[in-house]
Amino acid sequence: MRLHRIRLRDFRGVHDREVALAERGVTVLQGDNEVGKTSTVAALDLLFDAADSSRRADIRAAQPAGVDAGPEVEAEVSTGPYRFVYRKRWLRRPRTELHVLEPAREQLTGADAHARVTAILDETMDRVLWRGLRVEQHTAVGQADLGGQDALTRALDRAASGTGGTARPDPTADDGLVERACEELRRYRTPSGRATGELRTAEVRLADAEVEHERCRAALEAVERDVAARDRLDADAAGVRSRRLAHAAQVAELEDRWAGLQSRLREVETERGRAVLARERAETARERREARDVLVAAVEADAAVLARAEEARDAHDAEHTAARDERDALRAADTAAREEAAAARRAADEAARDVSAARDRAELADLAERLRRVEEAESGLAAAERVLAAATVGPDDLDALEDLARDLLRAEAARDAAATRVELTAPAELTIEVDGEPVTLAPGETRSLPVAGSRAVVVPGVLDVRVRPGHDEAGRDDVVRACARALEERCAGLGVADLEAARAARRSADDAARRAAEHRAARDREVAGHGSTAALRQAHDAVRGRLDDDLGHGDDLFSVAEATTEPVGAADLAALRHASDTARAAADDAARRADEAGAACRAAEDAVRGAETRAAVLAERAADARHAHARRAEELRAARAAEPDADLAAAEEDRRARAREAEREHESLAAALADDDPETVEARVVNARAVDERLAAEAARLEREHAETTGRLQAAGLEGWHDELAAAATELEAAVRDHDAVARRAAAARRLHETLARHRDRVRRSYVAPFRAQVERLARIVFGSSLSLEIDEDLRITHRTLHGTTVAFSALSSGAQEQLGLCARLACAALVDPADGVPVVIDDALGHTDPERLARLGAVFTAATAGEGAAQVVVLTCTPERYHGIGAATVVPLAPSRRPDDRDRMHDRDHAEVGDHRDADRDDHRDDHRGDHPAAPAADDTPARAPGTVVDLPRAPRAG
């Protein structure tokens, strides 16, 4: 089939457009998105498939929005010997028109036209291949399902059987056969091999029948068993009846014997009772006699106890006395020891007092000495303080005086410096008087005298020189005088003659202060430990008082005084202290001895008290014993009075004799009975009764089981099990037959399918080689000469080997899959006989292919479509760069085809109208906004433009 032109009217977004296609080789339909590229292909499918009356969803979708017009498609097609123009309109005024141009002109409309086209296409075209060689938009370019394509199969058959070989007559018949065989198989088995449909039904029926048959057979067998059981039960019941009858006689005889034995047993029992009674009486008599014996023994025992108690009491009395004596002795010892201890204590105290007095005396002497020194210090201190009190010049006063004196000196110095100087030089030693004072001048010595005020230099006897200063010198002298006056006044104020006197006064005052401090320190040293002089004195008086107290009684004051005046020597004190220690040790010793004596005394007291208590206890015990003895003796006496011992003994003997007699009687009777073996008889009777009971129970059980079995049989009789089993057996046989037949058919279907499939696969394998050769030829253009492919019987590429590396198809990159898929389709198109060929339609593929490979793919397209009678390839794209590499491509740019009213609204942005590629050639400047469109032939009248610029151009004249 070849497409010559396609015209769309009111089809989706397309108002009216006709596209002409190159009859062979590649036609590229390029245009923006939504320009209607895919619609063109879809329209072709609708044209061939959908009757004009159809209102399918995809037809309704093809109607343009808001327009009251039906979508319309027209195509000019040649296929086989036919060439025809076919037009269809849907939804609004539906119409179908067919103009057959070749081989004979023919015109048809309506359903006839549709039927005619369908017939032509079926006759001349492999419609499955038509679908298979198409690459839809937005779907990965995968593998085309080429295995079942008749046209391809024919081509491959030709190739497989050698060039120009005898093509087999019409193998198309064979192809559907596999599918039909498969369908037949599917009637019985699912693809996974499970039974289904008829086979499943037959299997279920068979299983059900088997179950039902088994159920009926089991029920029937149960009845048979019951029948047998009933027979057995009847026999058993008869047996039991006869055994019971035989047993009854034996039971009666045993029962009689047993009754006789029982009455004798009762006699023996009575006799035994009697014997037991007599024995009991004998026992009573014995007990009474024994009680008397016990009583007598008790009286004797009591007497012994009494004697022992009294003996113990007497023995204790002696012990008691000894204890008292010892206590008295200890008491005396204790008293003596205590006195001794007191005396020792006194002696010790005396010695201690002596030591104390001696120590006090020493202390008193010390204190008196210190007191004396204190008094000395205090008197010194008083003297010094007196001096201090008399001192008039304080340190500040002295400082003031010093200042004044300095001022005077400075004034004098100033006066002298400014004053006229008299220099005196004597050629020989000469004594002169200067202002009344003798001054000796050494020979050659020059003495300079300032003249302040007046100066008188007298060389005695020789000369009086009076030097007076001038007036201005007198002023300076006044200052000196003022200073001297101030000094004098101050001195006078202080009561001293001059500065020297003041200094002396000051020095004496300081001296007195120092002495006072020394005395105070001495005093403080002495009173150290007492705080003050008064306290010291108080301490002294206290010691003195103490000594007075100690000695006052026996000694006179003299000794005190003596003691006071004569301090005790250290040696004496040590001796005294030693004596005191010795005395204290002796006292302690005596005290300890006194304590020991006291303890011994107390122990003795305790012993005496214990002895007394024990004596009381023993006395009590003796009294009790005596009392008990008396009472028991009284009891015995009374008892003997009532019944003498001899009577008791006689009664006991009598009773015992009677008891022996009764026992003898019983034994003889019992022995007589035992001879008749009553136990055996009893055991036999018991056993006979048990046997009878068991037989009765057995009979009852048999009767019950008989009744049950009979009941079951009666019920079973009404169930009609025979009929059920017969029906079930019949059904089972039928089910088996049915199942066998179906299973056989299923097996046959499988066998047929397997055989056919095996042979088909074998044939297909022979198709693989030529197909692979063609695909490899094309794919090597893309991948290079090292490429080889593996292709399975379904003509799918399974592996690609490149540079020795083999990769599964599914593991290849999207780009490589896409390129191989395209190669396979183009190879297919190239292989198929031109008469059988169909256009390969590629809707915007190769999105995954890089520019290098795109260029190579261009060569593939060219190679696949070279030559006379080559396939027709239609490429739809919005990215024409992808297909630049196709050398022999015919390019048809598509522009939006809008309705006139739409166009007005859109101004001149787009102005495509109905047009074929010839129009496009003229109007290619419409694509100028795409700038670098190399596929579009450059128009001479269009200025060259940079990419991306948009230029409004006058609208092209409307074509057609």
Place this chain on the structure above:
Amino acid sequence: MRFVHTADWQLGMTRRVLGARPPKEAAGGLTGEAQARFAQARLDAVSALGRLADERDAAFVLVCGDVFESNLVGPDVVARACEALASFRTPVLLLPGNHDPADAACVMRRPDFVRRCPPHVTVLDTPGVHEVAPGVEVVAAPWRSKHPLTDLVGEQLAALDPAPPGTLRVLAGHGELDVLDPDDDEPARIRRDGVLAALADGRVHYVALGDRHSAWVDAVDDRIRHPGTPEVTDFDEVDPGHVLVVDLDEHAAHVTVETVGGWRFVRHDAGLDGDDDLDALDASLGALPDKERTAVRLALVGTLSLRQRSRLDDLLAAHGHAFAAVEVLEQHSDLATVPDDADLDDLDLHGFAADAATDLFAAAGREDAEARDALRLLHRLVGGPR
């Protein structure tokens, strides 16, 4: 004295050849059209012999065992049997046989039977002499269990004294004579010598037997007889469908055979080696009368081509609709389907399909049944509408 001797009514019997009840149908009763008609035919035969007895003024009808197919037949079978018996005017004596022994489950003691049983029917479930009419005694040898350990008839005969003068004695027994089935292991086999001796010394005057579905008469003494079943039950029976009308005196029995049955079970053996044989089979089946009351069992031997085999299938299916049943007995058939070249040409296959067909043909020639089936399927698929 005249009486009707019959046996082996086998009421409640079904035959598998007559078809199963359709799957999923409710249980109980006979279903399937042929099966139901067959069951009715058995009852009709009973009614017919009853009418016959009435017409011939028989003293009684003696049924020598196997009145019922089983002690466990359904209440519907019992009810219908009782209805059929109720239509008799002649007294009826029913002897328990091996199918309906007088054991604990005995159908003729079941409440549903006892309630419906007409008064002129007597069940001979106790062994010994029963006086059925003045001067007429029936000695019953009923089966008490399914597997008796003695010759029941012999036992009864041994206990008998010669019949008093003027009294006719008929022995009613069930089982094969030892001459008919020399099975040494079967203790219940009837000793023919004892029977002949009893007839000879006048202890009994007629030995009425049951159990054998084909009619039979003793070669030495024609007073020992099997009447056969009154309605056919199997393909191997000889001359079934009759009852005996016996006129008896102390010396001899005059027996008339009367037909009451209407069904036929036919076995047909055929060799099939070509279209001619198929034609013959077709003709012979077509010639059989009363097809709706006839069951045919075929044993087919021979070799057919694929096409002929298809024709045979069609032929049998077509006749199957007319007959009560047509079945091919596989174990007695040896029918090979061997495709020939004509079959292969018929297919008109090309390419790999032709190769596959050739493969299958070769396998089919090697007795591969599955391959033959596959070829037949291929035939159908290719021949079917495209």
